[in-house]
Amino acid sequence: MTSMTMTQKILATHAGMTKVTAGQLILANVDMVLGNDITSPVAINEFGKIKTDKVFDKEKIALVMDHFAPNKDIQAAQQCKLCREFSNEKEITNFYDTGDMGIEHALLPEKGLVTSGDIVVGADSHTCTYGALGAFSTGVGSTDMACAMATGKAWFKVPSAICFNLTGKLNEYVSGKDVILHIIGMIGVSGALYKSMEFKGSGLSNLTIDDRLCMANMAIEAGAKNGIFEVDNITLEYLSSVGAKKPVIFSADKNAVYDKTYDIDLGSIKSTVAFPHLPENARTFDNMEDIIIDQVVIGSCTNGRLSDLIAAAEIIKGKKVAKNVRTIIIPATQKIYLQAMEMGLLKIFIEANCAVSTPTCGPCLGGHMGILAKGERAVATTNRNFVGRMGHPESEVYLASPQVAAASAIAGKIAHPYDVMKKGE
Numbered sequence: 001m002t003s004m005t006m007t008q009k010i011l012a013t014h015a016g017m018t019k020v021t022a023g024q025l026i027l028a029n030v031d032m033v034l035g036n037d038i039t040s041p042v043a044i045n046e047f048g049k050i051k052t053d054k055v056f057d058k059e060k061i062a063l064v065m066d067h068f069a070p071n072k073d074i075q076a077a078q079q080c081k082l083c084r085e086f087s088n089e090k091e092i093t094n095f096y097d098t099g100d101m102g103i104e105h106a107l108l109p110e111k112g113l114v115t116s117g118d119i120v121v122g123a124d125s126h127t128c129t130y131g132a133l134g135a136f137s138t139g140v141g142s143t144d145m146a147c148a149m150a151t152g153k154a155w156f157k158v159p160s161a162i163c164f165n166l167t168g169k170l171n172e173y174v175s176g177k178d179v180i181l182h183i184i185g186m187i188g189v190s191g192a193l194y195k196s197m198e199f200k201g202s203g204l205s206n207l208t209i210d211d212r213l214c215m216a217n218m219a220i221e222a223g224a225k226n227g228i229f230e231v232d233n234i235t236l237e238y239l240s241s242v243g244a245k246k247p248v249i250f251s252a253d254k255n256a257v258y259d260k261t262y263d264i265d266l267g268s269i270k271s272t273v274a275f276p277h278l279p280e281n282a283r284t285f286d287n288m289e290d291i292i293i294d295q296v297v298i299g300s301c302t303n304g305r306l307s308d309l310i311a312a313a314e315i316i317k318g319k320k321v322a323k324n325v326r327t328i329i330i331p332a333t334q335k336i337y338l339q340a341m342e343m344g345l346l347k348i349f350i351e352a353n354c355a356v357s358t359p360t361c362g363p364c365l366g367g368h369m370g371i372l373a374k375g376e377r378a379v380a381t382t383n384r385n386f387v388g389r390m391g392h393p394e395s396e397v398y399l400a401s402p403q404v405a406a407a408s409a410i411a412g413k414i415a416h417p418y419d420v421m422k423k424g425e
Helices: 006-014 040-047 074-090 104-110 125-133 142-151 176-187 202-206 209-222 233-241 306-316 334-342 345-351 402-411 417-424
Strands: 025-029 032-036 061-064 094-096 119-122 136-139 153-157 161-167 196-200 226-229 260-265 272-274 282-284 295-298 326-329 377-380 396-399
Touching: 006 025, 006 119, 006 136, 006 196, 006 226, 032 040, 032 104, 032 142, 040 074, 040 142, 061 074, 061 104, 074 094, 104 125, 104 209, 104 334, 119 125, 119 142, 125 136, 125 209, 125 226, 125 233, 136 226, 142 153, 161 176, 161 202, 176 209, 176 260, 176 272, 176 282, 196 209, 209 226, 209 233, 209 306, 295 306, 295 402, 306 334, 306 345, 306 402, 306 417, 326 345, 334 345, 377 402, 402 417
Parallel strands: 032 061, 032 119, 061 094, 119 136, 161 196, 161 260, 196 226, 295 326, 295 377, 377 396
Antiparallel strands: 025 153, 272 282, 272 396
16 A cells, blocks of 8 residues: 655645556645735636636635735736625635735634645635645646636646755744754755645744744745645644634654655754845854845734744843834734734834734735835845845845844844843843
């Protein structure tokens, strides 16, 4: 009997098969189809070419207006209008717009729309985020999104897998962001090309759901088809807390075949920064020169959750950001925004001269709310630092954790949290 990985078991079940093997092409049922204000309009136009009047299931489609929302210009407004009209016409339940939305990959878990064992496809490359919950989730093109909305099915080539066996416990000021930057630095941006990155081991018990969501989110930055975590009590408690449907738990067979296995001691991970212009350019503070910065962005689908804001506020509290550093805080959802307000985090940020925004992807993709000029440098908790990603092609983006980003905002240069906290004592 062929042994299977977690991902392969989920795919086999959804394809109605007893087994699948790496490289096999299958047609599988999907549990959720996701689109945003950039990708959905293309999918909607393609949907119009399909001979059907209805979507396959109005409960299993989510359209989230997050990239250029609130509408930054006329074109963005037109895009959202098209999505709004389509959602009204097709009676799509999960349509989220300004005032009732969030960054899609933070919003769907928060709303309980994804659970363990699901297949989720989304017309956004960071759809792989939901692997943190034990789901198979992956980005697709807008045409595939259109077909999935119509049929509830999608074609997949079954991926092979890489195993990451995690042990130990993270040190202070080190988070899931540092772990995934370390891994991408180790294997490279094509190190997991069209493979499943499967995370397991005793160290999982020391990673929060937010750590896992961050790590799964950036699996695509290693070229992976998906990232996925073993389901444990932390997963199940989270799913219960958000009212997700009953999980279906898949575990890799003991003799599952992996292309590679990496053993990683979480206690060995240090605060890590990805230098321009690739996420694989990972460096620690052991040999880092002074890098003067102009902007800090704390937010995004990678690190805009409440725990990220709490970690940043702990470092910023009672201080002022450096005079020439624009510091932009973007809670990932309206719920997180409200929680941060009730906890007094927004007061801490504003008193430190930070700008606090409504949820939006905004600056991450160079959209709005924080574009860089020529020659400017930003530290960001986002997931990509390609040439021109956040503005001018001659600007630079340094990827880091909320802790490092907050410390850098105070210092006016890329800084380790220890240094800033020690100086403030």
